[in-house]
Amino acid sequence: MKVIKLGGSLLEQPEALSALFQSLKQSDDEIVLVHGGGALVQQWLATAGLHSEKVNGLRVSPEPHMPYIVGGLAGAANKTLMKQAIAAGLKPIGLTLYEAGVLCAKQSESLGQVGVCQASEAVSGLISDLLAQGYLPIISSIGFSDSGDWFNVNADDAAVAVAAAYNADLLFITDVDAVLDGSGTPLSHLNSESIQELTRAGVIKDGMEVKVRGALSAAKRLRRCVRIGSWNVMNNPFSGTQISE
Numbered sequence: 218m219k220v221i222k223l224g225g226s227l228l229e230q231p232e233a234l235s236a237l238f239q240s241l242k243q244s245d246d247e248i249v250l251v252h253g254g255g256a257l258v259q260q261w262l263a264t265a266g267l268h269s270e271k272v273n274g275l276r277v278s279p280e281p282h283m284p285y286i287v288g289g290l291a292g293a294a295n296k297t298l299m300k301q302a303i304a305a306g307l308k309p310i311g312l313t314l315y316e317a318g319v320l321c322a323k324q325s326e327s328l329g330q331v332g333v334c335q336a337s338e339a340v341s342g343l344i345s346d347l348l349a350q351g352y353l354p355i356i357s358s359i360g361f362s363d364s365g366d367w368f369n370v371n372a373d374d375a376a377v378a379v380a381a382a383y384n385a386d387l388l389f390i391t392d393v394d395a396v397l398d399g400s401g402t403p404l405s406h407l408n409s410e411s412i413q414e415l416t417r418a419g420v421i422k423d424g425m426e427v428k429v430r431g432a433l434s435a436a437k438r439l440r441r442c443v444r445i446g447s448w449n450v451m452n453n454p455f456s457g458t459q460i461s462e
């Protein structure tokens with residue numbers, strides 16, 4: 218199984234999305250998509266007159282913000298992807314982390330309803346049943362606790378948790394062709410040491426820092442390489458940046 222994380226920026230690029238879903242249609246792999254939609258959520262909260270801020274790459278998510286966050290991610294973002302998938306001839310099923318068998322817990326009081334994924338031992342059989350029936354699971358980064366609290370999970374962290382739960386390959390598709398060095402040149406490989414160095418130097422920062430950290434932790438946990446790139450990676454599996462221990 219291959220878990221592909223789609224960054225929210227792709228939602229605003231219908232042509233790239235269309236090309237991506239066409240590639241997925243040709244693929245023989247069992248694919249599960251996990252998606253973000255940070256820009257869309259930001260826009261919805263601003264339209265509602267709610268001020269939203271991020272701390273260390275995580276959106277502070279007080280309970281009154283949650284209907285907009287859940288509506289944006291599990292609603293509009295998820296259904297925009299379904300729309301494109303159906304147009305490409307695929308059979309998508311929109312899900313949250315809960316249906317994928319990944320439970321969440323509160324990260325810290327100060328971040329509100331930001332969730333961390335908990336290691337799930339009893340993985341739900343739903344995903345394998347859906348794949349066997351030819352469906353494309355599209356999972357938003359909205360999660361729940363076992364007592365029904367809802368959570369906003371960073372979508373990179375959500376993708377790592379899903380890949381870990383299913384012992385799957387992991388690929389991050391984002392809005393840049395690769396992780397770039399200080400002079401803007403694409404880096405073909407990164408490991409623990411080079412990541413530490415480039416992060417310390419401020420070359421890898423913002424959303425890319427969260428993504429690279431997630432990719433490294435997944436590479437260690439899954440004992441295999443994880444790739445970060447643009448949708449072109451679907452056509453050229455050796456493009457982008459390969460992250461290994």
Ligand SMILES: Nc1ncnc2c1ncn2[C@@H]1O[C@H](COP(=O)(O)OP(=O)(O)O)[C@@H](O)[C@H]1O
Pocket residue numbers: 223224225226253255373390391392393395396397398420421422423424425426428
């Ligand atoms: N060294 C780097 N190489 C490439 N992008 C970087 C780097 N450091 C920071 N970034 C930023 O990270 C962004 C990708 O992260 P993010 O916006 O969170 O993506 P996504 O929405 O796909 O999760 C890039 O658009 C870029 O602005």
Ligand SMILES: CC(=O)N[C@@H](CCC(=O)OP(=O)(O)O)C(=O)O
Pocket residue numbers: 223224225226252253254255256258274275276286290331332358369370371372373424
């Ligand atoms: C807790 C937290 O930060 N959640 C993210 C979830 C969406 C996301 O990660 O979207 P991208 O992949 O497009 O960045 C947020 O609210 O922005």
